[in-house]
Amino acid sequence: MVTNRDDFVIAIRSAFLKKGTQQRFSLISLILVSIFLLALEKVDFKVIKNLRSGINEVVYRLSYVVSLPENLLKTNFQTISDHFSHYDNYQEMNNELNELKSKDLTKKIVELENKKLKKLIDDFFIVENEIFAKVLIDKNSPFLRSIVLNKGSKDNMKLGMAVIDGIYLIGKIVEVNYSTSRVLLLSDLNAKIPVTLEPGDFQAIMSGTGENNGVLQYSKDTLFKQNEKDINVYTSGSGGLFKSGIPIGIIKRQNDNSTNQKYVDFYVDFTQLKYVKVTSFLKEGQLTQAKEKAEIDKIDKEIGEIKKDKENIKILLEQKKIASEIRIKIENENQELKKRMINLTKELTLANDKIKKQKINEEELKFLELNLIYGEKCKKNFYNNLYKVGTTEYRACVLNKGPQRNKKNEITIQ
Amino acid sequence: MIDLNNNFLIKNLSSWGPMIILFISVLNEFDFNYLGFNFFSFNFSYILIFFWSLKKITHFGYGMVCVAGVINDVVLGLPIGISSLCFVLLCVATSYLRSITLRPNIIKDWFFFLVSISLVNTISYLILSVFFSINLNYFDLVINTTFTFTVYFIFAYFFNIYHKIFMGNLNA
Numbered sequence: 001m002v003t004n005r006d007d008f009v010i011a012i013r014s015a016f017l018k019k020g021t022q023q024r025f026s027l028i029s030l031i032l033v034s035i036f037l038l039a040l041e042k043v044d045f046k047v048i049k050n051l052r053s054g055i056n057e058v059v060y061r062l063s064y065v066v067s068l069p070e071n072l073l074k075t076n077f078q079t080i081s082d083h084f085s086h087y088d089n090y091q092e093m094n095n096e097l098n099e100l101k102s103k104d105l106t107k108k109i110v111e112l113e114n115k116k117l118k119k120l121i122d123d124f125f126i127v128e129n130e131i132f133a134k135v136l137i138d139k140n141s142p143f144l145r146s147i148v149l150n151k152g153s154k155d156n157m158k159l160g161m162a163v164i165d166g167i168y169l170i171g172k173i174v175e176v177n178y179s180t181s182r183v184l185l186l187s188d189l190n191a192k193i194p195v196t197l198e199p200g201d202f203q204a205i206m207s208g209t210g211e212n213n214g215v216l217q218y219s220k221d222t223l224f225k226q227n228e229k230d231i232n233v234y235t236s237g238s239g240g241l242f243k244s245g246i247p248i249g250i251i252k253r254q255n256d257n258s259t260n261q262k263y264v265d266f267y268v269d270f271t272q273l274k275y276v277k278v279t280s281f282l283k284e285g286q287l288t289q290a291k292e293k294a295e296i297d298k299i300d301k302e303i304g305e306i307k308k309d310k311e312n313i314k315i316l317l318e319q320k321k322i323a324s325e326i327r328i329k330i331e332n333e334n335q336e337l338k339k340r341m342i343n344l345t346k347e348l349t350l351a352n353d354k355i356k357k358q359k360i361n362e363e364e365l366k367f368l369e370l371n372l373i374y375g376e377k378c379k380k381n382f383y384n385n386l387y388k389v390g391t392t393e394y395r396a397c398v399l400n401k402g403p404q405r406n407k408k409n410e411i412t413i414q
Numbered sequence: 415m416i417d418l419n420n421n422f423l424i425k426n427l428s429s430w431g432p433m434i435i436l437f438i439s440v441l442n443e444f445d446f447n448y449l450g451f452n453f454f455s456f457n458f459s460y461i462l463i464f465f466w467s468l469k470k471i472t473h474f475g476y477g478m479v480c481v482a483g484v485i486n487d488v489v490l491g492l493p494i495g496i497s498s499l500c501f502v503l504l505c506v507a508t509s510y511l512r513s514i515t516l517r518p519n520i521i522k523d524w525f526f527f528l529v530s531i532s533l534v535n536t537i538s539y540l541i542l543s544v545f546f547s548i549n550l551n552y553f554d555l556v557i558n559t560t561f562t563f564t565v566y567f568i569f570a571y572f573f574n575i576y577h578k579i580f581m582g583n584l585n586a
Contacts, residue, residue: 011513027509030480030502037484037495042545052494059441059488066441137489144548146491175491182491189549210551 053177060148060180064136078272109306116299131155131278136180138273145188145208146171147273152179157278162242164277168267169193169235169246173278181278185270186214186248194238195248197231206233206248206264212271214249214264229253233264243281370398377402428580429473432466432573436479440486440497455554456561457531459486461569463501464527468508469577476505493546500534507533520570528563535559 041052082089133149151157153176161173163183171191175182184191187208195206195216205217214233231251237244249264378397380386386403387394397403439458459482466474483498490497507530511523535555542548 007514011510014509014513025475025477025480027476027502027506030476031499031506033480034483034495034499034502038493038499038541038545041493041495055484055494056488059485062485063441063489066438070442144491184491189551210554 056175056177057180060136060177063148067137105306105310109303109310112299112303112306116296116303129156129158129161129280131157131161132275133181133278134275135273138271145185145191145210145270146174147183147185147270149181149183149276149278150179151278152177152181154178157181158280160241161278161280162246164246164279165268165273167247169242169248170266170268170270170273170276172241183276186266187212187270192217193242193248194236196234196236196244197251198234199229199231203236203238209263212269213266216251216262216264367395367398370401374398374401424580428576429471431576431580432462432471433473433475433478436462436482437485440482440489454561455558456565457558458569459497459501460504460531460534460562461527461566462573463504464508464530464566465570465573467505468512468523469573470512471577471581476502479505492548493542496538496541499541500538503534503537504530520567524563524567524570527566528559531559531562 131151133151133155135147136150137148149157149163157173157176159173159176162169163171163173169186171183171185171188173181174184185208186193186206187210189208189210191208191214193206195204196202197204197216206214207217209215230253233248233251235242235244235246235248247267249266251262251264375389375398378387378394380388387397436459439462463479467476467479479501480498483496483501484494486492486497486501487494507526511526515522535558539550539552539555542550
């Protein structure tokens with residue numbers, strides 16, 4: 001290597017200024033261009049903004065096209081994974097659905113009461129503008145967490161709008177072009193959101209970590225000492241950019257490694273975003289007194305109706321419970337009676353048999369008694385032509401106390 | 415073996431190859447800078463630019479590298495000009511290395527690469543934090559630099575094979 005100082009200067013000068021046979025630009029000119037671009041970025045010129053917006057438009061579309069094969073692979077992989085976990089997901093969702101159904105009624109009441117109270121303290125925000133957008137580019141970098149959406153100023157997108165996936169907050173709009181816009185995700189180091197921690201109603205600032213979670217800043221340690229359960233993180237609404245109560249994530253106590261840093265696990269996986277909702281909120285302005293009253297009355301009425309329904313359902317459930325208890329009791333009694341009836345029938349049959357036997361015995365006894373007396377009179381012997389012993393005629397003769405009577409009877413019958 | 419150097423189309427296309435890869439890497443959503451691992455990421459663009467600008471091949475113009483930097487900034491949402499400045503500074507480093515080197519050596523290149531990317535990342539960090547008030551995780555940046563330096567050797571090996579196959583003699 002060349003070590004001489006002059007040679008070093010020559011080498012440096014050559015590196016910066018010499019274009020070479022294949023090059024159109026010298027490196028020093030390109031460095032100056034880059035610095036110029038950076039300076040323009042710092043200065044807030046409208047022309048530059050428009051130029052930048054134009055470049056963004058072209059590059060975003062181009063990036064989307066270039067990423068298509070990779071995205072196709074990703075989607076296919078996701079589909080296959082979904083297919084394999086389909087049954088488990090179904091079971092899980094079914095359980096969840098049942099649980100949620102049972103909570104739904106109470107939640108409705110709480111929501112309406114909340115709405116009413118917010119109206120009373122003039123903190124009720126209404127959705128001013130709602131835009132659904134597709135995620136165009138989701139390029140993750142360790143230094144900046146952002147996504148690009150396919151909606152821009154032509155679709156009424158504005159800086160600072162909240163970006164929501166389902167009901168969960170995921171970020172805000174930080175750059176708006178004509179037909180695209182950029183979202184700064186909550187996981188970015190530069191994202192700072194005022195949040196409320198529940199239970200406890202503590203206020204804090206949440207910042208991204210650059211990873212897939214957030215971290216609490218300026219929060220009180222007492223909250224964590226007092227609380228044993230998981231802590232839910234919502235937007236607090238301070239600053240007026242977002243409305244309060246948009247869920248963000250959860251601080252899991254089991255993951256708490258007792259360090260000072262409190263990490264927030266987001267409800268949404270930022271790497272799986274496909275479609276998002278972009279919303280801006282507006283404070284419910286100057287409503288007329290009558291309108292406000294009517295609205296509150298309406299909500300009151302709704303609350304009343306739901307409470308009434310709830311009461312009715314409660315009564316019906318009680319009635320149902322009583323009716324089912326009675327039914328079970330009657331069924332038991334019925335079965336008992338059936339058993340007793342079967343037993344009695346058996347006893348009756350036995351008694352009838354006994355009576356029959358008794359009758360037969362009595363008849364036999366009578367016959368034997370009469371046989372002793374009148375047997376000789378009915379018995380066939382040498383000098384008469386009567387009945388042979390053991391035959392039915394002989395028996396009839398004995399019972400009729402002799403053949404004459406029998407004969408007489410026969411005559412009477414004739 | 416087919417003589418690839420004699421095929422005009424392949425020769426032309428292959429000489430554009432590194433530049434095409436550079437543009438795809440800055441435009442694509444997939445980024446080696448973010449692989450989802452906790453302590454592993456590297457800057458593929460730096461490796462590519464350093465290696466091929468050092469080789470001084472036909473279709474690897476500084477202007478195009480600068481444009482790739484602008485695209486990288488737009489896609490990542492960084493202030494426009496920062497990546498192009500870094501890329502061009504890397505080209506300056508390779509140009510300097512070329513002019514002071516009489517006998518090219520991969521180990522020397524490798525360590526010079528470490529010095530270059532450390533310098534470039536420092537400049538980029540300073541500009542972003544001082545002029546644009548953008549917070550960067552310094553630890554991530556150091557990890558990124560370390561791994562970029564480490565994996566350079568592997569990529570240099572593959573790029574050398576590519577160069578040998580499609581562009582002929584290494585020291586041409």
